[in-house]
Amino acid sequence: MESLSVFIGGRAGDGIDQASLLIGKLLNQFGYYIYIYRDYPSLIRGGHTFSIVRAAQARIGAHRQTVDVLLALNQDCLDKHKDKRHSRTIVVYDSDVVKSDGLGIPLTSMVKEAGGPEIMRNTAMLGALAKVLGLPWEKFEAIARANLKKETELNIALARKGYSAADIFYKIEAQNKPPLPILTGNEALALGLSAAGLDAYVAYPMTPSSTILHFLAEHADELKLKVIHPESEIAVIMMALGFAYAGRRAAVGTSGGGFCLMTEGLSFAGMAELPVVIVLGQRPGPSTGLPTYSSQTELLFALWSGQGEFSRLIVAPGDAEEAYYWSGVALRLAWKYQLPAIILTDKNVAEGTYNFDPKEIKQLPEESLDLWSGSGEYLRYQETASGVSPLAFPGEPGRVVKINSYEHEENGTTTEDRPLTKKMQEKRLRKGIALIKEIEGLEAVKVYGRKEAKTAVVCWGSGKHLCVEATEKLDVRVVMPLVLSPLPLVQLRRALEGTHQIIIVEDNATAQLAQLLKLGGIKVDAVILTYDGRPETVEQLEEKIARGVR
Amino acid sequence: MESLSVFIGGRAGDGIDQASLLIGKLLNQFGYYIYIYRDYPSLIRGGHTFSIVRAAQARIGAHRQTVDVLLALNQDCLDKHKDKRHSRTIVVYDSDVVKSDGLGIPLTSMVKEAGGPEIMRNTAMLGALAKVLGLPWEKFEAIARANLKKETELNIALARKGYSAADIFYKIEAQNKPPLPILTGNEALALGLSAAGLDAYVAYPMTPSSTILHFLAEHADELKLKVIHPESEIAVIMMALGFAYAGRRAAVGTSGGGFCLMTEGLSFAGMAELPVVIVLGQRPGPSTGLPTYSSQTELLFALWSGQGEFSRLIVAPGDAEEAYYWSGVALRLAWKYQLPAIILTDKNVAEGTYNFDPKEIKQLPEESLDLWSGSGEYLRYQETASGVSPLAFPGEPGRVVKINSYEHEENGTTTEDRPLTKKMQEKRLRKGIALIKEIEGLEAVKVYGRKEAKTAVVCWGSGKHLCVEATEKLDVRVVMPLVLSPLPLVQLRRALEGTHQIIIVEDNATAQLAQLLKLGGIKVDAVILTYDGRPETVEQLEEKIARGVR
Amino acid sequence: MNEGQTPILWCPGCGNFAVLNVMREVLTELQAEGVPLEQVVLAAGIGQHAKIVDYLKVNSFYALHGRAVAAAEGIKLANPRLKVIVFVGDGDSYGEGLEHLIFAAKRNIDLTVVVHNNRVYALTTGQYTPTSPLGYKGRSTPEGTHEHPLNPLELLLAAGATYLARGYNAKTEQLKLLLKEAILHPGFALIDLLQVCVTFYNQYDHYNQRGYELTGHNHADYNEALSKIKEWDYNSDARIALGKFYQVERPTFDSFFRGDNKVDREPVIKKLFERMV
Amino acid sequence: MNEGQTPILWCPGCGNFAVLNVMREVLTELQAEGVPLEQVVLAAGIGQHAKIVDYLKVNSFYALHGRAVAAAEGIKLANPRLKVIVFVGDGDSYGEGLEHLIFAAKRNIDLTVVVHNNRVYALTTGQYTPTSPLGYKGRSTPEGTHEHPLNPLELLLAAGATYLARGYNAKTEQLKLLLKEAILHPGFALIDLLQVCVTFYNQYDHYNQRGYELTGHNHADYNEALSKIKEWDYNSDARIALGKFYQVERPTFDSFFRGDNKVDREPVIKKLFERMV
Ligand SMILES: Cc1ncc(C[n+]2csc(CCOP(=O)(O)OP(=O)(O)O)c2C)c(N)n1
Ligand SMILES: Cc1ncc(C[n+]2csc(CCOP(=O)(O)OP(=O)(O)O)c2C)c(N)n1
Ligand code: SF4
Ligand code: SF4
Ligand SMILES: [Mg+2]
Ligand SMILES: [Mg+2]
Secondary structure (H helix, E strand, O other): OOEEEEEEEEEEOOOHHHHHHHHHHHHHOOOOEEEEEEEOOOOOOEEEEEEEEEEEOOOOOOOOOOEEEEEEOOOHHHHOOHHHEEEEEEEEEEOOOOOOOOEEEOHHHHHHHHOOOHHHHHHHHHHHHHHHOOOOHHHHHHHHHHHOOOOHHHHHHHHHHHHHHOOOOOOOOOOOOOOOOEEEHHHHHHHHHHHOOOOEEEEOOOOOOHHHHHHHHHOHHHHOOEEEOOOOHHHHHHHHHHHHHOOOOEEEEEEHHHHHHHHHHHHHHHHHOOOEEEEEEEOOOOOOEOOOOOOOOOHHHHHHOOOOOOOOEEEOOOOHHHHHHHHHHHHHHHHHHOOEEEEEEEHHHHHOEEEOOHHHOOOOOOOOOOEOOOOOOOOOOOOOOOOOOOEOOOOOOOOOOEEEOEOEOOOOOEOOOHHHHHHHHHHHHHHHHHHHHHHHOOOOEEEEEOOOOOEEEEOOOOHHHHHHHHOOOOOEEEEEEOEEEOOOHHHHHHHHOOOOEEEEEEOOOOOHHHHHHHHOOOOOOEEEEOOOOOOOOHHHHHHHHHHHOO | OOEEEEEEEEEEOOOHHHHHHHHHHHHHOOOOEEEEEEEOOOOOOEEEEEEEEEEEOOOOOOOOOOEEEEEEOOOHHHHOOHHHEEEEEEEEEEOOOOOOOOEEEOHHHHHHHHOOOHHHHHHHHHHHHHHHOOOOHHHHHHHHHHHOOOOHHHHHHHHHHHHHHOOOOOOOOOOOOOOOOEEEHHHHHHHHHHHOOOOEEEEOOOOOOHHHHHHHHHOHHHHOOEEEOOOOHHHHHHHHHHHHHOOOOEEEEEEHHHHHHHHHHHHHHHHHOOOEEEEEEEOOOOOOEOOOOOOOOOHHHHHHOOOOOOOOEEEOOOOHHHHHHHHHHHHHHHHHHOOEEEEEEEHHHHHOEEEOOHHHOOOOOOOOOOEOOOOOOOOOOOOOOOOOOOEOOOOOOOOOOEEEOEOEOOOOOEOOOHHHHHHHHHHHHHHHHHHHHHHHOOOOEEEEEOOOOOEEEEOOOOHHHHHHHHOOOOOEEEEEEOEEEOOOHHHHHHHHOOOOEEEEEEOOOOOHHHHHHHHOOOOOOEEEEOOOOOOOOHHHHHHHHHHHOO | OOOOOOOOOOOOOOOHHHHHHHHHHHHHHHHHOOOOHHHEEEEEOOOHHHHHHHHOOOOEEEOOOOOHHHHHHHHHHHOOOOEEEEEEEHHHHHHHOHHHHHHHHHHOOOOEEEEEEOOOEOOOOOEOOOOOOOOOOEOOEOOOOOOOOOOHHHHHHHHOOOEEEEEEOOOHHHHHHHHHHHHHOOOOEEEEEEOOEOOOEOOHHHHHHHEEEOOOOOOOOHHHHHHHHOOOOOOOOOOEEEEEEEEOOOOOOHHHHOOOOOOOHHHHHHHHHHHOO | OOOOOOOOOOOOOOOHHHHHHHHHHHHHHHHHOOOOHHHEEEEEOOOOHHHHHHHOOOOEEEOOOOOHHHHHHHHHHHOOOOEEEEEEEHHHHHHHOHHHHHHHHHHOOOOEEEEEEOOOEOOOOOEOOOOOOOOOOEOOEOOOOOOOOOOHHHHHHHHOOOEEEEEEOOOHHHHHHHHHHHHHOOOOEEEEEEOOEOOOEOOHHHHHHHEEEOOOOOOOOHHHHHHHHHHOOOOOOOOEEEEEEEEOOOOOOHHHHOOOOOOOHHHHHHHHHHHOO
16 A cells, blocks of 8 residues: 555543554554544543544655544544545444444444453553454554553454454555664654764743654663753743753743743843754644644744843754754754754644664764863853853863853953944854855755655644645646754755745745745745644645646 | 033933923923933943933934033043043033033032032033023023923022032024924834733843833823833743733833743744733843943844744834834734734834824824624634734634644644644745735835935944945935845835945844845845944044945 | 533533532522622633523623633622622642632622532543642653642631532532522632542542531630641541531722722813823 | 852841851861862852852852842752852842742752742842841831731742751851751752841841751651741741751762763764664
8 A cells, every 4th residue: 555544533631642653553553654643622521532544655744635444432523523534445433332334333332341341441442443444463463462451362352352353354464674663753853863973952842843752761771861850830930941041951832822931041041042942843822722633833933932132942843753863963062152042843843753873863063162271261151253252161270260240351251342232243153154154064954755846845843744745746846945043045045946826835824934035035926824723634735836836 | 502512421320310301391481403412331320321312403313523512420431431532522520520621610519518419410411401401591591491400490400509609501492393302212113012002011020121011011001001010021021912802902021131031932933822022122132231331143043043944923123113103013023923023122212212203193004903704713823825813812602712832733723743743834934925015015125315326324223324324425225124024125126226236234243234135135245243232433434434425 | 590502511420410500400599599690790711610690591601721710709899789609620720820719808809609520630631630649640740749738718718718628429409508608708718629520539438438518616626627637638548527517707909899890080180181281 | 168258248237248257268178178169169149148259259159139049059969079058138038039049959869958048038128038027117018018928938848848947047057067067968968148238137136036956856856857947937926946947868869860961963963863764
C-alpha cells in the first residue's frame, strides 16, 4: 500500500492517545513513515477525542480528508466524522454502544466478561485492527507485548478476542526500510536540546509544551539533567537565567500566557546577555483561548516581546526531525551569541507524532564559546568587533563576574553615561548582525516541490508538510523558513528567485509571516489563513492553493 | 524677547525640579509658551541633575544648544555643560562652592546666615534670576508667595537677598497672552482621562509613569476617583479588568518592565472584550536600562504584545496638550469598542512640563456606548455587524453577565467548537475595522512646517516639537501620526502626498515607526535615530535633517 | 441556575460535582434570604475547578490561571454592593497566584475565596502543587518531589485573613454552611476545600478516615485557630480538622472605597487648571 | 572589595551605608575563615538596596525588581558550591516578588536573603510598601493607607524558612553576626533588616527607642519564635526584637540537585531512540 490512514476516536479517558501510538508503532514496523494527529478537548474524561494515524512511503505530517479504517469507541466517531469516510472506509465499532454499518464487535461485553476495566476496549479494538490490516497475530502480539507493560496478559487476551472477531480487509506489505523511532515533536525537541548540551530544564506546565517537562523529568536521571518545576513562569525564566549566569545551559517551555509572564525576563536576558532557550508552543488565543488546539499567532509577539531593543534567535521547526535539529541549533547559538533563543512550535508540531531516522539528522554547528582567556581584569561586557564578549562564570578565582539589568560599563557596574549607553546598545545589536551571517551559513530555508515553479507557497512550522503534500500535483514550489529572526533574507530571496507569485499559508488571522516578509522587502501576493485551531486537510488546502495559483 | 532659555543644575536633592517649575511659572506670567526639560539620574540625593526652562512665543517642546542664563548650584553645571553656553550666556553661581566667571553669589553662606536648610539655596538663586531677567521685585514676590507654601517668609527673605546681590541682564516683556496652566505631560494625561470619565486609576510605581499615580492620588478626592496601588503590575491590570467588568472605567500606568507583566492581562482584555487604558511610558531598555531617561522603543512591542490576535488602539501624544486630548480619546474609544487602548508616552513627554490653553483643546468624541436594550436573554458576546456587542454590567436584575478568557459562545460560556472559534475570532477583529473608520474621522495625523515641501520628516511622540523646530529653516514638512494602531493610513497618505522623500526621526535603534510605515506600504528613504536616552537639541537634529534632505 | 445546555466536563466521581451542587443550594438559599442573585459575581481561575462558572447561570468572570483573586478585588472595589465569590485551584492560587491571595487577605477585602484543593494540577494532568505531599510523584516529579507542602491556612492566617475554614466535598452539609458563612462574612474569607480528584490523586479513603468535624473550637482566638490549623500540615498522617478555624472582624479595604464617582468633573478640572497657572 | 571608582549614590545618613560596610567586613571575615570570595555570588533586586552590588567587587547578579530570589535559586541549583546572598528591598521582595520568597522558604533552598526593609519604595520616591504602617502617607496614598502591614517574618515562618532574624543598620556588630550566621546556615535564611531611609521614612528615633536585643531565646522552638516574631507587627508601638528568632535544620532543596551533568549524552539518546521504535 502507498499509504494508510487509521482513525480512532472515543471519549477523553478512553485511552485514544495510547492506542493511536500503538497503531503508529505497529505500522512503523513495516517501514512506513508515520504521522499521528491528536485532537482532544481541554478536559480529562468525557468529551470527544480522536487521533488519526497515517502511514506513508514518504515523509508526512498532515492528514487527508478520508481515512481507510475508522475505529469507533463511541457514537460521536460516526456522527461527527461522516466526512472522513470514503467509499471503502472500514468502520470497526463497539457494537455495544455504537450503531453503524461495518464491522461491529461487542467490545464492552468482551471487556466486561474478561473482567478488565473499560479502558481495555481499546486493546480489543487494536486486536481487531490488526486483523483488518491483515497482520499475522504473532507479529501483532510481539509489538503489543513490548508496549503494554501493565496487565499484559489480560490485554493480550482481549486483543486476541478482538482479532478473532474481525476480518481481513487490507494487506500491509513491509517496506524496504527498518522501523524508526517514533516520537512527538516535543520529545524530539527535548532530545535535541539534550544532545546539544542542555544542563537544566525549568518549566511550569502549559499545553502544548507540558510534555517536554514530562519527558525530560522522566529521563532526567539517564540524561543527567536538572529538571525543575517552580511556582510560576516568572520564576521559571529567572531561574533559567540564574543557571545561565552560573554557566549552565537552561531551557524553558511554555505557551502564550506563560510567555507573557516571561517577557520581562526575556528583555533582561537581552540586556544582561544571558543565553536562554524558550520553547513557545502556540495555541489559539487570545488569552486562554483553545488550550489543546493549534495556531501560529505568536510570531510577531515573539519577535518584539520585551521592552527595549535586542537581538534574538527565533526558529520554527516543522516536524519532529526539525525540532530535534533546530532546538540543538537554538541552544548552541544562544550560547555562542549570549542571547535569548525562542523555539516557536505550534500544537500540531509539538504534540504531533512522527518517526524519523536519527542518522539522517544534520550535524549541529560546532560548540564554539568564546571563553575568557583568564588574563587581566575580567570584563563581562567587553567591547569586541562582533559584540560578543568573552564568557566566564562565577566560582573560579581571578575573576569577578557581574551581570546587570541596568545599562552598564564593560565590567558590569551600572552606568547612565550618555556615550556609553550608545556604545553598549550598539554592541548588543551587533551580535544580531553576526548572528545573521551564522544563520545564512545554515540551511535556514527549505524548498520543496517543483523548484522552478513560478508560484511559491511560503509557510512555516506545521504548515510545511501540509503545504508540501497539498501542492504535489500543482506547479508550485514550497518555501519554508526555519529561522524567523534574524530573517535569512539571502536564502529566502534565493529560494524565491524566479517566482511570479508568492502565496502565504499560515494558521492565523493577520498573516504574520506575510508581514515579516513585507518588512524584509518581499512582496506577498496572496494569503491563505486558517484560525479555528484545527489543521486543514491536504485536500482542503490543495483546493485553496489551486484556486489561488495564477 | 523672542525666546529665553534658563538652565538650572545641581545635585539630586537640591530642589532643581521645584525651582525649575517656579522659573517656568515666572516666565509663564509674561505670556510665553513654556517647556521644561528635566534631566536627572536614578537616585534621590547626589549625582548631577538639571533642568532647562524655555520660554518662547510659539508652542515649544524641545531645547536648543545654548541657554541664556545658566544657574549653577554645583561645579558640574559648568564642567559638564560647557557646550550650553553662547557668548552672552549669563552664569549665576553659588560662589561658595562653584568656580566660574559670571555672577557669583555666596548662596551657601546666605542660607547659613539666615538659618535656612541648604535646599533654600535655590530660592536665593531664583531671586537672583528675577533680577537678571529684569523683573520688578513685587512681581516676583507675588509669584513666589503663591508657590512657596512652606516657610514662606524665610524663602522670601532669601530670594530678596539673591535679588539684591544680582544685576539686570535681560529685559522680559509681557506678551499679549494670559498666563496658562503649566503642567507635565503626565498631569495633562491624568486630567484628560479624568475629563473623559475615568472611574479608577490602578498602578504600581514605575518611572516615567509614577507621577500619574501621584497626581491622581493627590486629587482623588476632588475628582471622586478610586486610586489604588496594589502589590504588582499583574494585580494592577487584573484589578483594572475587574473594574471594567463591573462597568467602571479604569486606567493603569507603567513602563516597559511592568508592561511585560501586564501582557497576559492585555491579551485577556482582547479575548474578554474588556476595555482598559494602559499608559506605557517609554525609557531606554532593554530591561531596567536607564530608568530616568527617554526612548521610543516600545512601539512594536505595544503593537504585538499578548498572545493571540486582537485589535487594540495605540495613541502617542507629543506634548501635554495632546496628552490631555488623546488620553480622553483613548478612554472613550476603548469603551466604545470594548478593547484595550495603550497610551504610548516617552519620558520626555511624560515628565516634560508645558503650558497650554485648555480652551483650545478639541472636543472629545461623543460618549457613545452601545448599551444593552434590556430585552431578551443578555448575550455578552452577541454577534453584530461591527463586532461590538451591546454592553451590560452585573448587579442589575434580568441579566447574567459572563465574560471568559477561553473562546466562548455569545453568552460567554466556554466553547471549543470549530466554526464558532472562527466566528468569534472574526467578530473581535471586525472591531478593529470599525475602529479604523473612527480614527480616520479624527485628526489622527498632524502636518507642520511647509505643507507643500517635497521632503517629509515623520516622527512621533516627543519627536514632534523637536522636528518642527529643527525644520523651521528647511524646506520640509513634518508629519506626525498620533494614532499608531490602527494606523490611519488614509490620513498618512494624504499628509505625505506629493513628497519625494520621507525621513523618519525616532528615539530608538531599529527604526520602529519606519517598520510600521513599511507595513502600511509607505516607503521610507532615510532614518535618523538616537538611542542614548537624551533628546537631541534642535540644532543637532537640524543639521542631521539638513544633511539628509535631497 | 444551571445553563442546562452546557455539558459538564468533569470525570465521573470528581469532587467538583458536589461543590457545584452545594453551590447551587447555597445560592438558592441566599437568594431566599435576601441576597439578590444578580448581585452575585463568580470569578474563577483556570483549571478543573474553574469550569464551575460555566455551569451556573450567574454573573461570572472566567479569568486567568492564578489571577482570579486580583480581578475579583477590582470587581469588588468597582461596585462594593456586589457579592464576589472566587473559585480557584490549588495550583492556581496557592501556586501561580499566591501573592494575590496574601495581599487580598492583608487588605481584608470583602471576598469569598473557595480553593478547590485537590492537591494536583488536574487540568494539566496531575503535576504536583504547593499542597501535594513530600515525595508526590507527578509527571513533572516522577521520582517524587523534594518539597514539603505549604500549609495555606497557616500562611493566610499570618497574612491577615479574617475568616478561614476547611471543607471537604464529601461533607456537603458542612460545606454548605461554611460557604454561606464565608459569603456572608464581611471581609476576606477563604475556604480550603478538600476537593478530591479521583483521576490523579484520589484521597477519599484518607480524608474519610482522618477527617473530623471541628467542634467546641474558639474561632475568635488566633492562637487556638493556629494550633488547629497546624494540626495537619498537608503531609503528615495527622487528623484533619474540617470546619471553621478562624473568624474575626476588621475594617474591610473596600469599605474605604464606597460611593460612586458622581461629581461633575468639568468644574473640578477647571479649578485644577487655574491652580496650575 | 570596593570598586573604588564607582561613586556611592545613597543619601547622606542612609542606613544602606552601614549595610555596605558590615557586608565588607563579613566577606573579609568569611574569606579568612575559608569561604573563598570567588564562590560568593551577590544577587539583588531593583531599588536603593540593590545598589550595594555595584559597590562590592564580588560576583553579582543585578536582577529585576522582585525577581532576585528566583534568579538566585537558579544560580544555587546550577552550582551548589556557590554561596548566594540576595539583597532585596521590602517593596521588591515583600511586594512585587513575595511569592518567590515564600517558595524559596518552602523549598528550604540554601540562600541568604537580606531584606533592606526601609518600609518605603525609596528609589521611586517614597510610596508605601507591604511593611509600611497603617495610615502611612506616601505619594500613592496621600491620605494614608487603608492596609495593615504584613509581618514578613510571620509569613516566612509559616512558609518553612529555617533561619529568620531581624537586624538593624544601626546595630552593626549584631548585624555582622547575624549576616555571618545566616550565610553559613545550610538552608533558607532571611534577615529582615531595618534599614532606615532618612529621606522618606526616618525611623531612627523609633527604632533606637523600641529596639532591643533578643537574648535567652530558644530559637529552635517554633512557638517561641512565633511569639517573639509577633511581638511587633510593624504597626503597633511595641518593643522591637533584634536578633535571631528561629533556626532549625531541614534537608535543602539544592542538596537533591548536587553533582554536575557529566554523562556522555550520545549513547543515552541513542538508547532512548531505540526504545521508541
Ligand atoms: C500562566 C499560565 N500558566 C499555565 C497555564 C496552564 N494551566 C492551566 S490549568 C493549570 C493547572 C490547574 O491546576 P489547579 O489550579 O490546581 O486546578 P485544577 O485543575 O486542579 O482544578 C495550568 C498549569 C495557564 N493556563 N496559564
Ligand atoms: C516590574 C517593575 N515595576 C516597577 C519598577 C520600578 N521600581 C524600581 S525600584 C522600585 C521600588 C523599590 O522599593 P524597594 O524594593 O523597597 O527598594 P528601596 O528603594 O526602598 O531600597 C520600583 C517600584 C521596576 N523596576 N520594575
Ligand atoms: S481530573 Fe480530577 S479534578 Fe479534573 S475532573 Fe477529573 S477527577 Fe475532577
Ligand atoms: S532615599 Fe532613602 S533608602 Fe534611598 S538612599 Fe536615600 S535614605 Fe537611603
Ligand atoms: Mg488542583
Ligand atoms: Mg524599600
